[in-house]
Amino acid sequence: MRALFYSRLMPIAAVAVIAAVLPAFFPSAYYYRVAALVFVFALAGIGLNLLMGFAGQVSLGHAGFIGIGAYAVAVGPTHLGLPPWLSFFAGAALSAIVAFLVGRPILRLKGHYLAVATLGFGTLLSIVFTNEANLTGGPDGMAVPRLVLFGWAARGSETWYWISAASFVIGAALALNLIDSPTGRALRAIHDSEVAARVLGIDVAQKKLMVFVVSAVYASVAGSYLAMFNGLITPEVSGFLRSIELVAMVVLGGMGSIVGSLVGSAVIVVLPQALSFLHDYEHVVLGLIIMGVMIFLPGGIVPSLTALFAGRRA
Amino acid sequence: MAELLQFIFSGLTVGAIYALVALGFTLIYNASDVVNFAQGEFVMLGGMTTVFLGLAGVPLPIAALIAVIATVAVGVALHRLAIEPARGAGPVALIMITIGASIFLRGIAQIIFDKRFHSLPSLFGMDPIRVGGAAILPQSLVVLSGAVGIVVLLWVFIDRTLLGKAVIATAANRLAARLVGIDTRRIVGFSFAVSAAIGAVAGILVTPITLTSYEVGTLLALKGFAAAMLGGMGNAIGAVVGGILLGLLEAFAAGYLSSQYKDAVAFLVILAVLFAMPQGLFGRAKVDRV
């Protein structure tokens, strides 16, 4: 029993240790900022990984939920007078509700039909965020009030680094818990054969909806963090390109690898920063990464490396 | 009445472009089961390449021809370098590859060309023709007749030539086609080439009306896909009808409801079709065998 506990949460413990030690190597606040972004997107990636890597579904519009979380903490305080922390939970609840309502019909679809339906849904949300200017500030976006908890204001890259790293560790632990449980086994079964899962008594539609809602909440939390961290939010945060980047992160890191979400996020977030002199080439590089990963490394980095070290072919 | 007619004219014009994009989708999808998101980039490349060659002093007809050939080359390269190596990957992986390709092509266009909007001169001038109180641009007629011409050419080719029959065979059953000696890899590559050509021509024809920039591809691809779904994925007639219908729906929505949400129409169509009748207007419902 002990052994199982250790093996399940060991990767997360390792990440936690690295996250605690890493800042010792940060020369400036800029590094805190980039690392915080990596953890935030990785958090959204965990949810998407549960949906795609474990349950075998796909969502090409998940940035829409990031947008809901982001705009919730902007609109809540600005237009509704709600404190940021309440808006944060409201955003998560709203994402869950939207996912629940849209998920039922959408998850009846499979393969590229599901892919395009989620794409359409995500883009629709993005269009709404862009057009409802009196609410959202339109294409130029709107300011996001700082998060204030019991008189303490969360400001600065360093603070947000610790918040997002801790949230990632917690989020990853929850996900790993889920995987090693009856629900997790049911999701993995659904991935391999929905019909077999059904005849074994698994309510496939309900399970798919559940993991869709969970993944939407992960994305919403990440979106709220992003908005509160940056102090400003634009509709781009929920756009088609962001959704694609999120999927690329999950695939790159390894579908079915929670820690892989961190690796994938690190690559997608850090690369444009590292190549900032190649800013104009951002799309070219992103496009090449996506194509390269899907063609040559569809299993993702972490599983391929793991298999390599275990002596088996991926 | 005049207003309705106006919406119909603009809807038909943009609908013709959606129809051509949807047709390109359908060709590739039928031959290879790939949903090609880079379809919109073919349209963009056709228009942008012509513009920039023109700016460099090349006479427009030649520029247009070179643009089409260049786009065809890109289409073939896309198939050879990105699709072929991933044969056997699932449908979602393949969509992701074409999405990656479209992002890549957009990035290249951004660098080679620029980020501004560009236009091309209309073939027959800019004076609108008055019909029943509404105005239609001569270029719109060019676009519409061009679309009709392409559809007819394609139909003749598929129906009357051996190569066309080979394409149909590959679409119907790839293994059987290979067993009778058809080189399906070449056929799929060919379908990419033809789709690219159709897209490029569409781009060149419509640029005088809607302008072009490095970004137009993405939205066009999504709308073309919506049109193809509406008509029934894999059905060529459906693609054309779906395109026209989508164009009209967009024009009416923009005119009577809200011009801001014009782009949302396509996505609502996608969702509505997928929820209510996934096989589209002309498609056949699929039954899974256990």
Add this chain to the structure above:
Amino acid sequence: MNILSVDHLSITFGGVCAVDGVSFDIAEGLVFSIIGPNGAGKTTLFNLISGLYVPQDGRVLLAGEDVSGWTPERLACRGLSRTFQNLQIFFRLTALENVMVGRHRHERTGIFTDLLHLPAVERQNCETREQAMAALARIGLQTMADRPAGSLAYGDLKRLEIARALATEPSVLLLDEPAAGCNAVETAELEGVIRGIAKDGVTVVLVEHDMRLVMNVSDRIHVLANGRTLAEGTAAEVRADPAVIQAYLGGQEVGRAVG
């Protein structure tokens, strides 16, 4: 008591009547086989009974309850389980995990307890693992427990699917061509497995082409042809039925095939 009854069940696909007014009653604890030439509608019948297709006419009764049109999940919770002609194994899971999924309807934790991995979840995991190992042992696959299902041999996979279906603790088990693709040794082992299942009190409904297996193991046989009932009776009765012989078993072949 009839554990499973089918009453004038019918379904049509695109103009072809795949199952046409089929009726039979199966008493508890029997091994009941459905045979017939290819295209007779046997698998379609299974799909109707197990909820994958909704009947256009007729009823399915499970332990006296009308379950026509019920979803597979609901039927599973009422004690109906099945295997598939085309293996529906969870290839990415290990053999043990496949069978553990079979225990799902007996597992008692919900998503929130699972997310937090409360002690109840760990207890549930242990219990499920033990039950699954026992199921594997009963079918003789315990040595393969931790191997990825994708690496198992075809015959083992067929048995794995049976173990998985048994893990649900069904009262009725539908086996769809379990001997398909198996050699003589594997088929003989299968015979033993089916007898064992029946001895444990599970009613077995078998669709099979292997006549030796069918004749050896069945208490009653129902013959289907072109979607309709051709005959029903004990193995001896069906063997001797002239209509069955003509449609399916063949004239002089009967003696040799069923030895």
